[in-house]
Ligand code: AMP
């Protein structure tokens with residue numbers, strides 16, 4: 001299959017492909033998504049094939065207007081309405097009991113569905129033009145860092161999908177916050193651009209799922225299947241160092257060798273004697289979120305790198321989302337240095 005690279009002006013071609021059972025990578029403000037008609041089980045199954053995604057990992061359904069949620073869910077409780085009014089359009093996914101129209105391929109056999117209204121204008125226009133909700137997980141090969149540019153998608157998906165709609169670089173750079181309203185209190189399953197504090201200020205108490213910051217025991221049932229998989233990992237081994245910037249610099253300089261690299265803040269590059277990859281400023285967690293996946297992909301391009309020491313980000317606010325992705329990229333390997 002030849003994968004077409006479509007520009008913004010070719011949105012109608014993307015809509016046509018989606019209406020006719022095709023798979024198209026689309027830009028959103030979080031990361032690029034791999035989209036298909038959410039009501040067409042066969043089209044959705046092609047997403048799993050292209051990504052190599054385990055069939056038990058459900059997909060997020062994207063809509064272009066809040067009214068479209070009613071055809072997807074069996075209930076729309078007050079807390080969910082409050083969240084949607086406040087944070088939509090934007091990087092928040094809510095999980096609710098699903099309607100009968102959702103095929104099992106989308107919900108991976110669960111009785112629930114995840115829904116999001118993205119703020120990216122091109123994404124919303126495309127959903128409107130296609131006239132159908134779009135099921136779309138991140139447009140990367142399963143396990144690899146999520147794509148934040150059309151070029152990243154091409155690296156992973158060339159020849160496997162119908163088209164890529166190029167909408168530039170994603171502004172948030174990490175996947176959406178995922179909250180389930182099927183527990184009481186609601187549970188944050190995946191941190192993202194909307195923070196725990198923002199959610200709590202809207203609907204009161206929100207639980208933090210164990211899998212957000214810690215490794216879950218494989219035998220334990222997890223609410224969000226995606227959180228049990230190793231994710232976002234480059235080929236090199238990543239080890240997080242939880243310490244001050246000074247200690248980090250000192251530690252990696254002592255490990256100096258050809259196959260060692262550092263994933264560090266912009267400000268520290270000049271003090272580090274091994275190869276460096278940066279993921280933004282220590283003062284700017286939003287920039288860290290936006291840059292992290294690109295940095296992980298850059299590491300993959302350098303075959304000489306075997307071990308990467310990564311400076312641990314702050315875990316508060318959007319920093320919690322940055323840490324959640326980085327700790328998975330590291331397979332939960334964290335060294336604490338006093
Ligand atoms: P992705 O779209 O690749 O960013 O992954 C979507 C994330 O949302 C994964 O971690 C899924 O496991 C999670 N998810 C999607 N639908 C549900 C659902 N119905 N219940 C729990 N988690 C879900």
Ligand code: MG
Nearest residue numbers: 137138146175
């Ligand atoms: Mg993903």
